Amino acid sequence: MKTSIRIGTRGSKLALWQANHVADQLAAAGLTPEIVIITTKGDVVLDRSLDKIGAKGVFTEELEEGLRTGHVDIAVHSAKDVQSSIPADLELLAFMERERVNDVIVSFDPNLDLQRPDLVLGTSSTRRKAMLRRFLPHATTAEARGNLQTRLRKLEEGQYHGLVLAYAGVHRMEYDKLIRHVLPETQYVPATGQGSVAIECARSLDPELKAHLRRSLDHPATHACLATERAFLRTMEGGCSIPSFALATLSADGQHVQLHGGLISLDGQEFIEEAQTAPVAQGEALGVRVAENVLARGGQQILDSIRRERSEA
Numbered sequence: 001m002k003t004s005i006r007i008g009t010r011g012s013k014l015a016l017w018q019a020n021h022v023a024d025q026l027a028a029a030g031l032t033p034e035i036v037i038i039t040t041k042g043d044v045v046l047d048r049s050l051d052k053i054g055a056k057g058v059f060t061e062e063l064e065e066g067l068r069t070g071h072v073d074i075a076v077h078s079a080k081d082v083q084s085s086i087p088a089d090l091e092l093l094a095f096m097e098r099e100r101v102n103d104v105i106v107s108f109d110p111n112l113d114l115q116r117p118d119l120v121l122g123t124s125s126t127r128r129k130a131m132l133r134r135f136l137p138h139a140t141t142a143e144a145r146g147n148l149q150t151r152l153r154k155l156e157e158g159q160y161h162g163l164v165l166a167y168a169g170v171h172r173m174e175y176d177k178l179i180r181h182v183l184p185e186t187q188y189v190p191a192t193g194q195g196s197v198a199i200e201c202a203r204s205l206d207p208e209l210k211a212h213l214r215r216s217l218d219h220p221a222t223h224a225c226l227a228t229e230r231a232f233l234r235t236m237e238g239g240c241s242i243p244s245f246a247l248a249t250l251s252a253d254g255q256h257v258q259l260h261g262g263l264i265s266l267d268g269q270e271f272i273e274e275a276q277t278a279p280v281a282q283g284e285a286l287g288v289r290v291a292e293n294v295l296a297r298g299g300q301q302i303l304d305s306i307r308r309e310r311s312e313a
């Protein structure tokens, strides 16, 4: 088995934090990691919101090409950015231990009042925009693309009063001091995979090496939750441009998985949610079932109307 591992990653600071985190764990497991930066479409196209770029996998495609050509052995992604179905010649090898899943509001104003009537919040996520329309209807949202540092610069320039971000990224970049509100995950249910790091490789990678990598990097409890959430997302046929949400958690004894999943209309008016529990071994079936119920209870109409709106735009 070879021991030197080439780790493919995007070049943003958060991506590099994740890649270094992987490298540290691989070094601890006796391997020799090397980080290789690969630029993706999502890093280059910054003037459009993600739903307008359209293509699935805007943050992953070039990394996947690197796996195919053997330029890198593994690719590191924010699990949230990984499309719901990955190509047949590739596989998701591991999901690393999840950080706190919440969305947070960061601001340079220590007394940021979410009730101020002129509140402007920066986000480019369709899910977050829709949830803000529902739970903070007086707020206006403004686009905030780019990496975390770019968004914080726009915040500092006064383009918004606050930014809505994933706690995981804010914490990993050590901006905790700017967190003014932690949004409750029961209301602002996070996106599939939020807070975890996914490791992808080619199916053809040496099986012995794969097993070693999995033992070093995979967090089984996180993996069980993400498998459940990803089955939900696949059934929803949603990429990151669909305002669906899904959070799976394990019971204290680790035997059961609970899934809270749903879909919200772009205007925030319709909020279809469902929570169900199943034995961990049936997590994927649970994800499919919850998604099918959400679609049957009005979710399909929401998806259809979003697609109509987009094709007219």
Ligand SMILES: NCc1[nH]cc(CCC(=O)O)c1CC(=O)O
Pocket: 078, 079, 080, 081, 164, 165, 166, 168, 169, 193, 194, 195, 196, 197
């Ligand atoms: N789509 C961008 C993205 N992908 C992963 C994270 C944050 C870190 C994570 O959820 O693991 C972010 C930024 C954000 O949502 O604030």
